[in-house]
Amino acid sequence: MSAPIYSMAFIAGRVLLPFACGYFMSYLFRSVNAVIAPNLQRDLGIGAGDLGTLTAAYFVAFAAFQLPLGILLDRFGPRRVQAALLLSAALGAVVFAVGSxxxxxxxxxxxxxxxxxxxxxxxxxxxxxxxxxxxxxxANGVFMTAGGLGALAATLPVELALEHAHWTMLFWGLAVLTVCASLTIFFVVPERPRAASQMPGLGAQLRECGRFLADRRFWRIAPVSMMGMASGMAIQGLWAGPYLRDVGGLDRAAAAKLLFLLAAALTAGFTLTGIAADRLQKRGIPLSRTMVWGVSLYAIVLAVMASGWTPTNPLLWIAFGIISNTTVLAYPILSGQFTLEQAGRVNTLLNGVVFGFTFFAQAGMGWLIDLWPRGADGSYPAEAYRWTFGLALVLLLLALGWYLRGERAAQALTAGRPTE
Known part of the structure; x- marks a missing residue:
């Protein structure tokens, strides 16, 4: 008996939209510290290094769980796994609110x-x-728009909320919203029938994960995805706010407005990347080439930010938002080289590597910035950001070069030519 065919409206309303609620919360949590950073530094008496470590703790747990996450997704399906996980996020928000x-x-x-x-x-x-x-x-690009909306919610709306309530009350509210997202996924998303005989045992899955990590296809694309996404998330999720205040000389309200613009561009960028990649594929242009173009443009934007030239120019932040996550195309590129039953594990392994490195990117930026002395008003000099963002640029260019070298070698091997 063949599987029933579902309409796009059904899939969008009963599958993608509920999961989008969870991803909305994920990005909101990821980005909120960029706005509440001054509150945290004031209430906790911490500098850039501690602030970076605190914010990047998100990425440590996130990355560490990617391997078991992939196994759970392939064995139990995304509905039950995601609904259960979101309850941990809600509890974490409560702990964050009551922490002393x-x-x-x-x-x-x-x-x-x-x-x-x-x-x-x-x-x-x-x-x-x-x-x-x-x-x-x-679908990935359109879905990720929900993440951009979460980033939007973490800017001006959070700044307005802080005018009327303490940041601890904000996290109580986020806990409630996260529970609602969990219940929506559990009760709205239907199960997709799967053949149990196609799923290998747990031991076989773990051994297969080891083979993925040893696969040259994985490490051909992982570095550029790591450097591109990690630097983008580290800046958008935390350091864009301090950069605008310390280098751009903006007050909190003005910085929040530019962060809102950045998040809006990020939201548009997710959708535009998906649409552009889809249309270019139909014209015979592979996802890999689209990703390379996007990373090259992102490198130019990062260079401008590192130089400190026009740090408050809205066009700079619009460009950053639209193209900083182009390396998200690495996921469909990589998963397309493996079977459907392996897609969950190979994507979560890549995600684990990316987010594990993001911890070092976000915390490391704080440690580097902390090498320079703070001014009387608590700000850091522009030179601190110049060196920090400049290092991110160098690592991104090295990773792009590695990917291009691997692509040329793969193409030569496919064509039967010896590699150089």
């Missing part, structure tokens, strides 16, 4: 990271289950 010191907040932030670890990967698994392969890039 830096260590308590780090624990809460890590619990949040664990709880939203499946925000994107569960949706990608659902997309792989419900949609044909040629629609994955478009």
């Amino acid at each position: 010191g830096l260590s308590h907040l780090i624990i809460g932030r890590a619990m949040i990271g664990l709880g939203v670890a499946g925000g994107l990967m569960s949706a990608m698994k659902a997309i792989a289950l419900w949609l044909p392969k040629e629609r994955w890039a478009l």
Whole structure:
């Protein structure tokens, strides 16, 4: 008996939209510290190094759970896994709200990271289950718009909320919203029937994950995805706010407005990347080439930011938002080289590597900035950001060069030519 065919309206309303609620919360949690950073520094008495470590605790737990997440997604399906995980994020928000010191907040932030670890990967698994392969890039791009909306909610709306309530009350509200997202996924998303005989045992899955990590196809694309996404998330999720205040000389309200513009561009960028990749594929241009173009443009934007030239120019932040996540195309590129049953694990392995490095990117930026002395008003000099963002640019260019070298070698091997 063949599987029933579902309409796009059904898939969008009953599958993609509920998962989008979870991804919305994931990005909101990821980005909120960019706005509440001054509050945290004031209440906790911490500098850039501690602030970076606190915020990046999210990425440690997020990355550490990616391997078991992939196994769980492939064995139990995205609906049940994501609904359960979001409850951990809600509990983490409560711990963050009631925490009395830096260590308590780090624990809460890590619990949040664990709880939203499946925000994107569960949706990608659902997309792989419900949609044909040629629609994955478009669906991924449109779905990720929900993340951009979460980033939007973490800017001006949060700044306005802080005018009327303490940041701890904000996290109580986020806990309630996260529970609602969990219940929506559990009760609205249907199960996609799967043949149990196609799923290998747990031991076989773990051994297969080891083979993925040893596969040259994985490490051909992982570095550029790591450097591109990690630097983008580290800046958008935290350091854009301090950069605008310290280098751009903006007050909190003006900085929040530019952060809102950045998040709006990020939202548009997710959708535009998916649409552009989908249309270019139809014209015979592969996803890999589209990704390379996007990373090259992102490198130019990062160079301008590192130089400190026009740091408050809205066009700079619009460009950053639109193209900083172009390397998200690495996921459909990589998963398309493996079977459908392997898609959850290979994507979560890549996600684990990316987010594990993002911890070092976000915390490391804080450690580097902290090498320069703070001014009387608590700000850091422009030179600190110049060196920090400049290092991110160099690493991105090296990773892009590695990817291009691997692509040329793969093409030569396919054509039967010896590699240089």
